[in-house]
Amino acid sequence: MTLTLTLREQPDVPLEADVLVPDRLAGADDIGALPVWHGKERVRVDDFFAVSGTGDDVRLEGDLSRVRGVGVGMTAGRLTVAGDAGPHVGAGMRGGELHVEGDAGDWAGAGMRGGTLVVRGSAGRHLGGVHPGERAGMRGGEIVVHGDAGDRAGAGLRRGLIAVGGNVGDAAGLRMLAGTLVALGSLGPRAGAGMRRGSLVTMAPVTPLPTFAFACTYRPPFLRLYLRRLRALGLAVSDDQIDGRYARWSGDGVELRRGEILILEPS
Amino acid sequence: MKLHGAEIVDTFAEAFPMWGARVVITAATPDWALEAGRSMTGFATSVIGCKCEAGIERELASDETPDGRPGVSALLFAMDREGVGKRLVERVGQCVLTCPTTACFNGLDAEDTVNVGGQLRFFGDGYQASKVLAGRRYWRVPVMEGEFLVEERFGAVKGVAGGNIIMFAGDEERARHAAEAAARAMRGVEGVIMPFPGGIARSGSKVGSRYSALPASTNDVLAPTLRAQVEHTDVPPEVGSVFEIVIDGLALEPVREAMKVGLVAAAEAGASHVTAGNYGGNLGPHHIYLRELVP
Numbered sequence: 001m002t003l004t005l006t007l008r009e010q011p012d013v014p015l016e017a018d019v020l021v022p023d024r025l026a027g028a029d030d031i032g033a034l035p036v037w038h039g040k041e042r043v044r045v046d047d048f049f050a051v052s053g054t055g056d057d058v059r060l061e062g063d064l065s066r067v068r069g070v071g072v073g074m075t076a077g078r079l080t081v082a083g084d085a086g087p088h089v090g091a092g093m094r095g096g097e098l099h100v101e102g103d104a105g106d107w108a109g110a111g112m113r114g115g116t117l118v119v120r121g122s123a124g125r126h127l128g129g130v131h132p133g134e135r136a137g138m139r140g141g142e143i144v145v146h147g148d149a150g151d152r153a154g155a156g157l158r159r160g161l162i163a164v165g166g167n168v169g170d171a172a173g174l175r176m177l178a179g180t181l182v183a184l185g186s187l188g189p190r191a192g193a194g195m196r197r198g199s200l201v202t203m204a205p206v207t208p209l210p211t212f213a214f215a216c217t218y219r220p221p222f223l224r225l226y227l228r229r230l231r232a233l234g235l236a237v238s239d240d241q242i243d244g245r246y247a248r249w250s251g252d253g254v255e256l257r258r259g260e261i262l263i264l265e266p267s
Numbered sequence: 268m269k270l271h272g273a274e275i276v277d278t279f280a281e282a283f284p285m286w287g288a289r290v291v292i293t294a295a296t297p298d299w300a301l302e303a304g305r306s307m308t309g310f311a312t313s314v315i316g317c318k319c320e321a322g323i324e325r326e327l328a329s330d331e332t333p334d335g336r337p338g339v340s341a342l343l344f345a346m347d348r349e350g351v352g353k354r355l356v357e358r359v360g361q362c363v364l365t366c367p368t369t370a371c372f373n374g375l376d377a378e379d380t381v382n383v384g385g386q387l388r389f390f391g392d393g394y395q396a397s398k399v400l401a402g403r404r405y406w407r408v409p410v411m412e413g414e415f416l417v418e419e420r421f422g423a424v425k426g427v428a429g430g431n432i433i434m435f436a437g438d439e440e441r442a443r444h445a446a447e448a449a450a451r452a453m454r455g456v457e458g459v460i461m462p463f464p465g466g467i468a469r470s471g472s473k474v475g476s477r478y479s480a481l482p483a484s485t486n487d488v489l490a491p492t493l494r495a496q497v498e499h500t501d502v503p504p505e506v507g508s509v510f511e512i513v514i515d516g517l518a519l520e521p522v523r524e525a526m527k528v529g530l531v532a533a534a535e536a537g538a539s540h541v542t543a544g545n546y547g548g549n550l551g552p553h554h555i556y557l558r559e560l561v562p
Contacts (some may be wrong), residue, residue: 140399161401180398198398221370221416222398222407229400229465242335258396 001055003031007062008050013039014086015048018069022077022096026056030180052064066103071098074115090117093141106150107131112160115142118233122147125169128181130156136177138162145232151188154181157198163230173200176259182226184235187261195252195259203241203264212251217265219245240267272498273534275557280431280526280543283551285447286351287343287426287517288381289374290322291410292363293338297326303369304339306362311343313513314462315472316481318430319345319354320515322460334416340374342460344428351383351496359417360387364408370416373403375517384417393394427553430459430514430522431470433489434533435540439508443467446510448536449529456528458513458521471511471544479501486544506539518543519553524537527560 003025016037025031032046045051049060056077064070065084072088075095084102091107095115100108103121109128127149129138137156144163151169154162157179167185175194186204193209201223224242231237246262268276311321323342332338343358345351349523364387371384381530388395388406389415396407397419404419413443434449435450436442450466453459461467487493488501491511502509512529516522530541541558 160402163522199398213302216413218413221334221414224336225400225405225416226398228333228335 002057003051003053003055004059005031005045005049005051006015007048007060007064007067009048010063011038011048011066013066015067016068016069016191017045018072019045020054020058020060020067020070020079020081021072021074022058023073023075025058026077032239063102064101067104071117074098079106084121085091085119089117089142091118103147109138109143109162111142112138112141112143113215116141117143117202119145119147122166123149123153123164125150125152126155127153127164128160128162129153129159130175138179142231142233143234146235147181148185154200154245155180157181157217161226161229162234163233165235167204168202173259176200180226182230184230184237184241192251192259192261194255196255197258199260199262201246201262205266206263208249208251208261208263211253212249212261213257215248215250217245217247219243220248220262223262268558270541270561271534273538275534275561276540276542277556277558278543279545279548279556280429281545281548281551281552282427282429282519282522282553282555284425285320285346285428286348286423287342287344287515288351288355288421288423289517290341290343290355290359290363290421291327291332291338291372291374292341293327293332293334293336293370293372294366295336295368297337299368300336300338300397301326303363303366304341307358308341308343308460308462309359309362312468314344314346314428319343319350319358319464320460320513321354321358322462322515323468324457324460325454334370336346342458342515342517344426344460344462345439347510348379348423351421352383355381355383355421356386359383360390364390364410364415364417367412371418373418373446375422375498377424379423380420381423382419382421386416411546424517425545426515426517427519427522428513428515429551430516430526430553430555431511431544432435432526432529432533432557433509433511433542433544434538435503435509435542436536436538437505437507440536441506441539442510445533445536445538446512449512449533452528452532453512453514453525456516456521456525459516459525461512461514461525463511463513466512468511468513471509474546501542503540511544516542519555522553523560526555526557527562530557530560531562552558 028095087105110266128138148166155174157176308321474481
């Protein structure tokens, strides 16, 4: 069974709606009465949404680009946003599947611990990023963005996989600790600045920071697993990318120099 | 009981539990994958002398492997789960890690696991790195060629070892021909290996020896050359040569299936008799009767 919530009217200011997670909705006696915040005003879910159906397969319909916190901390079930999603979608999620059929706002998947977040469109800044005041950002799970991603994607990344079908903005993997970020397009300037460990992968030529050092060009065996996995998840990964040779740059030299940027060599 | 002119002796093979694991080795070419597989499963004919039994289960096409490269799957058996772990660390470390272009993956989903990549990572001397993908941890070990990728944990299950068939014929050529046909047929069964060279043993053994240091010695009742020297022989007068195929499997049913197709193939290929080895039912809990395998 699918539980469907349809946005009836756009909020005047961003709607704080961290109750819109399968865990909370499935256990609620009266979903319409659950609280959401419209600015400083506490309102009910059914003030903005029409509710129908039941179950932990939740579908949110409408333009939710002004709704914050959808899927925050979800642990199980499936949540689909049939349109754009606002900031913090899937932030801190620990399990389950969250699908955004449109674009996602800033901080999508920030601090994520597990589960899968799929964005069919593009994502804003801080994708899988680190919340202010915290050292580690995403600590597990998978984020797949079919479009582009904004600045600071994967900042503070500790574990898990972020894959972007298009281009990624500035400072991808900023101060990342481990984990993997794959861009099938390009990486913006300052990629991997301050990274300690982990992998940044790009299929377009980039110039790493001067604090990165070239190691060699080779075929990383682990990358074949990752790229085949991403292909299975629906990204357009080519055979040339799977079989290709990658330049390995080690960095960041201002940190441990145990991280790497892998850049696909032109075939 | 007769099958294609061969006498199927009314007896049973006596099999016993051993722990097993499946290793998937991939490489840049099928030849290198096979080379690594052969090396890893070398000197692993009998747990008595080799601490484990191992063999190549089958070759794998690119679309059957985790990394999309050609590969082989190999099975390794030891007396307990810890033994499987130790032997895998030794053999993957010495034979797969060292082989050009290879990567090594667990090929068995099982509740029990042994740590393999988590031990081999130390070869990286601190430069190793791990990756976790879809809940499985892999270790990247830097090597002179580039990088060796090995999965951290390998599944281990309580399997079945000691399935066997024994083929008789009038001379060595005909007996070997029958054994080769049987081994060839058995290679089509998934989940089993025949750990002896080419799948065939010419030197089946009995338990014990007149020499106290030896746990096993030649099976004199099945040695044609001893027919006139021993008090009792199981070699019929018209038989001049005997071969055995030993089968280890991840479960009982594949072992039975391998014995069945091997028995039929041996009979079709000219074996005069097909029998099986047992210890009177005192060794193992699995008794596989040949009469139940005859189609």
